Amino acid sequence: MHELSIACEIFEQVMATATEHGATEVKHVTLQMGRLSHTNPEQLSFCFKAIAEESIAKDADFIVEMVPPSLECECGYTGTIDEKQIRESCQFKSELLAYVAAMECPICGKEANITGGRELIIKSIEIETENQD
Ligand SMILES: [Zn+2]
Numbered sequence: 001m002h003e004l005s006i007a008c009e010i011f012e013q014v015m016a017t018a019t020e021h022g023a024t025e026v027k028h029v030t031l032q033m034g035r036l037s038h039t040n041p042e043q044l045s046f047c048f049k050a051i052a053e054e055s056i057a058k059d060a061d062f063i064v065e066m067v068p069p070s071l072e073c074e075c076g077y078t079g080t081i082d083e084k085q086i087r088e089s090c091q092f093k094s095e096l097l098a099y100v101a102a103m104e105c106p107i108c109g110k111e112a113n114i115t116g117g118r119e120l121i122i123k124s125i126e127i128e129t130e131n132q133d
Contacts, residue, residue, distance in 0.1 A: 003040060006120065007047035014057055014125055023127035026057035030124045034067045035086065035096060036117035041066070069096075069117030073105035077112070 041064040070080040090096040
């Protein structure tokens with residue numbers, strides 16, 4: 001499963017950061033996930049919880065923020081496709097991909113390039129540390 005390997009990578013990064021900062025508990029993990037990434041947020045969250053079960057991240061809240069696709073045109077136009085537009089136009093991910101791939105620049109009408117929406121990054125990690133003095 002695709003989500004499992006991603007969840008592993010995220011878990012390793014989270015644990016590396018947590019260890020570096022002397023964390024005793026990981027409280028929140030916030031991800032930014034592009035709408036065009038081939039990843040299911042529920043499955044990813046489920047996999048992360050399974051992997052983190054024996055770790056200090058076992059009770060962490062796993063928050064996924066969806067990022068809309070963004071476009072760029074050679075005329076200088078940049079923009080994102082808003083959530084409302086996506087919901088009205090596309091029921092499935094395959095429809096979304098086709099929809100975004102066919103996007104034209106609203107300024108000059110040329111084919112726009114997709115510049116965002118495939119990312120999957122850890123936005124922030126919130127940890128608990130034990131102060132020893
Ligand atoms: Zn243009």
